[in-house]
Amino acid sequence: MMGNVTDLISQDLAQLEQSIDNLLTTRVPFIKEVVQHIVKSGGKRTRPVLVILSAKLCGVKDDRHIPYAAIIEFIHTATLLHDDVVDNAKIRRGRFTANTLWGNEPSVLVGDFLFTKSFDLMVQGQNAEILRVMANATTRLAEGEIMELLRTSDVNTTEEDYYEVIDNKTAVLLSAACEIGAVLGSVDADKRSALREFGHHLGMAFQLKDDLLDYVSTDSTLGKNTGIDFKEGKVTLPLIHTLKQVTPAERETILAALKKTKTSKKDFQKVKGIIERYGGLEYTSNVSKDHIEKARGFLALFPPSPYKDALLDMATYIITREA
Amino acid sequence: MMGNVTDLISQDLAQLEQSIDNLLTTRVPFIKEVVQHIVKSGGKRTRPVLVILSAKLCGVKDDRHIPYAAIIEFIHTATLLHDDVVDNAKIRRGRFTANTLWGNEPSVLVGDFLFTKSFDLMVQGQNAEILRVMANATTRLAEGEIMELLRTSDVNTTEEDYYEVIDNKTAVLLSAACEIGAVLGSVDADKRSALREFGHHLGMAFQLKDDLLDYVSTDSTLGKNTGIDFKEGKVTLPLIHTLKQVTPAERETILAALKKTKTSKKDFQKVKGIIERYGGLEYTSNVSKDHIEKARGFLALFPPSPYKDALLDMATYIITREA
Structure with a gap:
């Protein structure tokens, strides 16, 4: 996260880490060990930061938003645990995944614990409105994950299919994060809707x-390597845009690389070359930027404040980050 | 389930099947396919029946309990999907498991959908008391599954450890099923607590x-084969009771069989022989019967009614069933 944002809410972020530790009570110490491994592995806390900034933008003065910021990180962590099982991922954020260290079984079950514990904590929070937002968001999240799975290696995935997948699997939770802030601040329906939309477009861009x-990230042990999604058969916008224009021979090249069980670096580079030729990366970048423009527009409803500036900065950061 | 019970609530059971279909709305038709496969595979509907009978025992006259009966079956189904991934099970109730048919990925993600959808439906139900009961129960359920996993092949598991595992992984949900009926019927705290305890002891016995x-079920394509739990390294009461008394040589035999990746029928029969010699089966049967006696005792608070009789019949059925 960018320094100016973290400086602005440094106290809240410290409280968040405390809350993540405190709320994670369980009869089974091993659960805490697995969760700590992934939750303390240097994630950017994007969703909690959105809860915090939205709440403050909407006038929340106390620390009511902190537990919700922690809960939304738990839910995100649950999906990471299950994603890594589904994708058979070995490394995340430069560390071994939980499924590599402990096997698939604990990853599945600890993910379940994080889902159920999150609901338990939200029920204890006794905010019916937030419960509704989150129950809906997590259901759509689960649906989004399955939509994505069903589209694996599917070269007939349309742009619309793709947008539906990323809306559900990603944008829904960022949107809910922003809406929680609005609910806690008891702002009017227009402002609440504006923050929900801001989160949605931010999530799409993200x-x-x-x-x-x-396709373009530079290899680094801390960040993501390139080609991981492609090797897992994920058909994303750069490829979808390209597939619309390619020659039959190029289409065959892409298909062959996508269906291979072990895609080589060379295979991937060849596909990347085709995508670059047809402007797939630029197109994706432009769609992402459009969403950020829309997101920023939805904040026009709010008067100037450091929290508004921080949200605008986050929007910029999301499309300029290199990892 | 026994005929007299199903006759008594035949209308509710028909409504339940309808409700299971109707409540399972989703953007992703494939989800419904996977859930239907497991939910319509001849499960005994033990948990929904408990919701229905408890509600009727507590004077519920309308059909408010039906959606909760469906939801509790969804939650149970979610745990079955994830259990089969964790246990790498190929067959359940005489049919291929979802993970066999579609792979682990959809099983994990559709299980997640069932958890989140269940919460969504409960939140829509707007009964804060039931939400509390179920949020707590599902968290303990997830903890119970992990406790069990951690005890895999652990011959040092004590009777107390074992009781804690089965309380959380099984009894908690049966107890919650009964408590939901009490909440819907708005009975007094004593009766609610009595039904909760009834469900707890029923669940332990179950x-x-x-x-x-x-250890003793007769092989059948419809029921369970014997030795499946043992082969998965589950250290349950018959074995725990036996391990307390065996000679060092017998202990070695048991350990060797338990740690084998492929336990043969012969290995299992040898262990079963030792367990029989030390009365492990009889002991377990007696503990189970004790719980049923306790369960029945908690119903004394309720006046005679066909629903009370049906719950008492269920208690008897649970310890006399052969599969």
């Missing part, structure tokens, strides 16, 4: 940029 | 009997 980085 | 059947 995932688009992520999918772009899979 | 799991004890299940663990017993793993």
Whole structure:
């Protein structure tokens, strides 16, 4: 996260880390060990930061938003645990995944614990409105993950299919994060809707940029390597845009690389070359930027404040980040 | 389930099947396919029946309990999907498991969908008391599954450890099923607590009997084969009771069989022989019967009614069933 944002809410971020530790009570110490491994592995806390900034933008003065910021990180962590099982991922954020260290079984079950514990904590929070937002968001999240799975290696995935997938698997939770802030601040329906939309477009841009980085990110032990999504058969916008224009021979090249169980670096570079030729990366970057423009527009409803500036900065950061 | 019970609530059971279909709305048709496969595979609907009978015992006259009966079956189904991934199970109730048919990925993600959808439906139900009961129960359920996993092949598992595992992984949900009926019927705190305890002891007896059947059930394509739990390294009461008394040589025999990746029928029969010699099966049967006696005792608070009789019949059925 960018320094100016973290400086602005440094106290809240410290409270967040405390809350993540405190709320994670369980009869089974091993659960805490697995969760700590992934939750303390240097994630950017994007969703909690959105809860915090939205709450403050909407006038929340106390620390009511902190537990919700922690809970939304738990839910995100649950999906990471299950994603890594589904994708058979070995490394995340430069560290071994939980499924590599402990096997698939604990990853599945600890993910379940994080889902159920999050609901338990939200129920204890006794905010019916937030419960509704989050129950809906997590259901759509689960649906989005399955939509994505069903589209694996599917070269007939349309742009619309793709947008539906990333809306559900990613944008929904960022949108809910922003809406929680609005609910806690008891702002009017227009402002609440504006923050929900801001989060939605931010989330779309976020995932688009992520999918772009899979093609262009520079290799680094800390960040993501390129080509991981492609090797897992994920058909994302750079490829979808390209597939619309390619020659039959190029299409065959892409198909062959996508269906291979072990895609080589050379295969991937060949596909990347085709995508570059047809402007797939630029197109994706532009769609991502459009979403950021829309997101920024939805904040026009709010008077100037450091929190508004921080949200605008986050929007910029999301499309300019390199990892 | 026994005929007299199903006759008594035949209309509710028909409504339940309808509700299971109707509540399972989703953007992704494939989800419904996977869920239907497992939910319509001849499960005994033990948990929904408990919701229905408890609600009727507590004076519920309308059909408010039906959606909760469906939801509790969804939650149970979610745990079955994830259990089969964790146990790498190929067959359940005489049919291929979802993970066999579609792979681990959809099983994990559709299980997640069932958890989140269940919460969504409960939140829509707007009964804060039921939300609390179920949020707590599902968290303990997830903890119970992990406790069990951590005890895999652990011959130092004590009786107390075992009781804690089965309380959380099984009894908690049966107890919650009964408590939901009490909440819907708005009975007093004593009756609610009595039904909660009834469900708890019923659940303990249920799991004890299940663990017993793993040693004595007669092979059948519809029921469970024997030795499945043992082959998965589950250390249950018949074995725990036996391990307390065996000679060092017998202990070695058991350990060797338990640690084998491929336990043969002969290995299992040898272990079963030792367990029989030390009365492990009889002991487990007695503990199970004790729980049923306790369960029945908690119903004394309720006046005579066909629903009370049906719950008492269920208690008897649970310890006399052969599969």
